Amino acid sequence: MTTLVTGATGNTGRHVVEELVRRGEHVRALTRDPVAAADRLPAGVELVTGTHTEPEKMDAALEGVDRLHITVTSGLAEVGPELVRRAVDAGVRRLTVVWGGYVGPVEQAVADSGVEWTRLEPQEFMSNTLTWSESIRAEGVVREPYDMPSALVHEADIGAVAAVALLDDGHHGRSYNLTGPEALTSRQRIAALSRATGREISFVPITHEQAIERLLATGVPRADAEYVIGWYAEPGEDATTVVDTVEKVTGRPARTFAQWVTEYAGRF
Structure with missing residues (x-):
């Protein structure tokens, strides 16, 4: 097949x-x-x-x-x-x-x-953290408008769940909410990056509109930019609540953000 x-x-x-x-x-x-x-x-x-x-x-x-x-x-x-x-x-x-x-x-x-x-x-991909890499490398700072918790999920866990659903029976008609094992704020993610890279990284707040303008400068349409930053402003219960779907589907715990940082520390 x-x-x-x-x-x-x-x-x-x-x-x-x-x-x-x-x-x-x-x-x-x-x-x-x-x-x-x-x-x-x-x-x-x-x-x-x-x-x-x-x-x-x-x-x-x-x-x-x-x-x-x-x-x-x-x-x-x-x-x-x-x-x-x-x-x-x-x-x-x-x-x-x-x-x-x-x-x-x-x-x-x-x-x-x-x-x-x-x-x-x-919910939010752990790889979204890579958008911070340039400012961290250049200035040792992360600029974001909000510091809300997010139940980040490792992309490899999404792949693992997809493979199970594609190959194994019993998943027809299911909608799987996928998160990692913890909800972390931006500051908590920055702290994990600081530990992994051995350098001090600061959180610098920016306004909602500044965050939208930053996305527009990369070519993102305004409607999409407003949707994304609006999500960060009010992420909703699903985005901040940890669920064990990855473990139930794959038979093993979801990967942690610390694991993700270990894999990608060289990018920062």
Whole structure:
């Protein structure tokens, strides 16, 4: 059987690929740049050129695929339902989808697909911490508008849960809220980074609008920027409450932020 992973070199996609390969599965990885992907993904992965935001060009990639993993990214909302339809028409019988923060057109199309599906609803990715790396390296500071707790989840745990849902029975129709084992504020995360890097890192508050302007400067549309910073202002109960879904699904505890920091300390 063949599993197609879209966004195969992304934050979560590469972990899905690695988990599937670890379990001995044949994986087809969809990527814009197969040459670069070959250096980032395990040996034996079948690399195909493409992007899930162009489903009309994915017929060859979907040929012979039994299972499909989708990560909802920018630009997918408009074409995602077409991707799901083409996948089902091509013979895909099991779908996993990493949501975009809410149940939008893609997530709904997966739920209405008529085949087995599982929706993964991770809270904040631990890898979001990498957005601090430049200012930490240059100045030893982190600038954020809020210091709210967040039940951060390791991207590898998202990949592990996706692999279980793709390969094992009993996950059809489930929506899995995914968190790490603790909720940490920005200051607590900074303290962990300070310990790992051996350097003093300061927290510098900025305004809500300054945070939005910072995202706009990177090319993020205003609506998306306002949504993201609004989430940090009022993250909601799910974003701050630890749940044990990762352990229940995979059989092992969720990875800690300290583990993540150990893996990525060199980036700071």
